[in-house]
Amino acid sequence: MRRGLAPVLEGRTIFAARLNRPDLRWPLPERMAERLTGARVLRLGRRSKYLLAELSTGETLIVHLGMSGRILVSGVALGHFVHDHPAPQKHDHVVFEIEGGARITFNDPRRFGAMDLTATDALDRHRLLAGLGPEPLGNGFHELYLTGRLGGRQTPIKAALLDQRVVAGLGNIYVCEALHRAGISPLRQAGRIAAARLATLVPAIRTVLTEAIEAGGSSLRDYRQADGELGYFQHNFRVYGREGKPCPTPGCPGTIRRVVQSGRSTFYCPQCQR
DNA sequence: CTGCCCCCCTGCCTGC
DNA sequence: TGCAGGCAGGGGGGCA
Numbered sequence: 215m216r217r218g219l220a221p222v223l224e225g226r227t228i229f230a231a232r233l234n235r236p237d238l239r240w241p242l243p244e245r246m247a248e249r250l251t252g253a254r255v256l257r258l259g260r261r262s263k264y265l266l267a268e269l270s271t272g273e274t275l276i277v278h279l280g281m282s283g284r285i286l287v288s289g290v291a292l293g294h295f296v297h298d299h300p301a302p303q304k305h306d307h308v309v310f311e312i313e314g315g316a317r318i319t320f321n322d323p324r325r326f327g328a329m330d331l332t333a334t335d336a337l338d339r340h341r342l343l344a345g346l347g348p349e350p351l352g353n354g355f356h357e358l359y360l361t362g363r364l365g366g367r368q369t370p371i372k373a374a375l376l377d378q379r380v381v382a383g384l385g386n387i388y389v390c391e392a393l394h395r396a397g398i399s400p401l402r403q404a405g406r407i408a409a410a411r412l413a414t415l416v417p418a419i420r421t422v423l424t425e426a427i428e429a430g431g432s433s434l435r436d437y438r439q440a441d442g443e444l445g446y447f448q449h450n451f452r453v454y455g456r457e458g459k460p461c462p463t464p465g466c467p468g469t470i471r472r473v474v475q476s477g478r479s480t481f482y483c484p485q486c487q488r
Numbered sequence: 489c490t491g492c493c494c495c496c497c498t499g500c501c502t503g504c
Numbered sequence: 505t506g507c508a509g510g511c512a513g514g515g516g517g518g519c520a
Contacts, residue, residue: 239496239515263514281514282498305498324497326514342515369491378515385513435500437513454513476492479511 215285215431216265218440219318220258222287223267227254227313234307238322239280242308243331249273250310250331262346262382266337274334276342280326282436290316292441323436346382350419355381357413364404364412371407372400372475375419384419387432387454390481392419394453394463399487400480401473425450453481461486 231247243249254270265285267275279285288297299317308320308329320327332340347363348354363380364371374380375389384392393400395418398411407415431437431445434455439445448455452462453470461468461483468485 278514280497281512283513322497323499324512324514326496328515367490373491376514387513432513434513477494478514 215279215440216258216260217427218292219265219285219287222290222292222312222314222316222318222440223255223258225255226316227252228269228310229313230311232309232311234309238307238325239278239328240330242329246329246331250275261343261349262378263385264343268334272334273331274337276328276330276332276340277320278328278342280322280324280328282324283320283322283327284436284438285440286319286321286438286442287440288317288319288442290314295441297441345379347378347380348382350381350383350423355416355419357409357416360412360416361409364407367404369404370400370475371398371402371404372480374404376476376478381419383423386478387451388419388422388426390454391452392422394482394487395422397487399484400475400482402488453483456481 228250231250233242233247236242249271250269255267256270257268259266259268263278265277267277269275277285286300288299290296303321305323306319306321307325310318312318330340330342337343348359364374367374371393372389375384375392376386390400392415396411396415398407398415426432426447429445429447429450430439430443432447433444434448437445456470457472459470461470463483463486466483466486468483470481470483473480
C-alpha cells in the first residue's frame, strides 16, 4: 500500500480533505480537514500495519486499514493507465484531493480502520505505536531476540506471533504461512520450540512477507492495491484457506487442517508442522 | 504480566 | 425468497 501511494503523495500538497462521517473505529481527529488542508506530504512511511504520512505542518497522519479498509488512488497515471475518478461508493469515508490531480479515497465497510494526527516528534510515543515490537524485515528481528522474547511463554506460537508487541505487522495469513514454512505447529507453546526450529522461523517470516509484498499483497475479499488492482499472493498460499487439501510440502502425505485459536482460524499441516 | 474472551461493523455465503 | 448463523487480512480493553 505504501509503495503504491508514495509516488502520488510524496512532495505533494493536500488541497482538500472531505470527511463523510465523524468516525471510523474511533472519532477522527479534531478539525482533521483543516489540519490537513494545505499540508505537504514530506514522506510516506510505515510502521507495522500503520501508514505514516509525515506532513510539512509538523504533524503525521496515521492510517490503519483494519480488516476491510481500502485506499484507492484515482485521477493520475499509475503504471500504464490513468485511473479516472470512479463513482462514489458506499463506505467512502474520507477523500483527499492531492496536488497534481490525484484523489485518494479511504473506503472501509466494517470501519475497523482508523486515522489519527499527532506531532511527528512525538510519534514514537503515540498510543498505537508505542508498544510495537521490532519490524520483521528489520535488523532488530533475529533469532536471539525471538528466543528471549518467547522464552517461558505458555501461549501457542500462533498467538505469540500475532501479538504485535512481540513482532510488528504480522497478520493471520502470514503467521499461518510462515509457521508452515518453518515446520512449526501453530499449537506449540511459544516457549517450547527448539532453537533450531526457531532459527528457521525468522527467515520463514521474512520470506513470506517479502514475497507477499512483491506480489502486491493478498486479495481475499476487500483488499486492493492503491491502483485498484488485486494482489495475487493468495495464489501462493500453502495452508491459508486450504482446509482438506493436500499439504504442498514435497513428500508430505498430510492434509491441511483448520482449527480456531483465540477466535481466529488457523490453517496448518499436522504432519509436517510439529 | 499473561492468557482468554468479547466486542466494534458490514457483507457475503451456506443451509434450512 | 427469507432468515438465521457463521465467517472474514485487526486489535483494544476488560477480566481472572
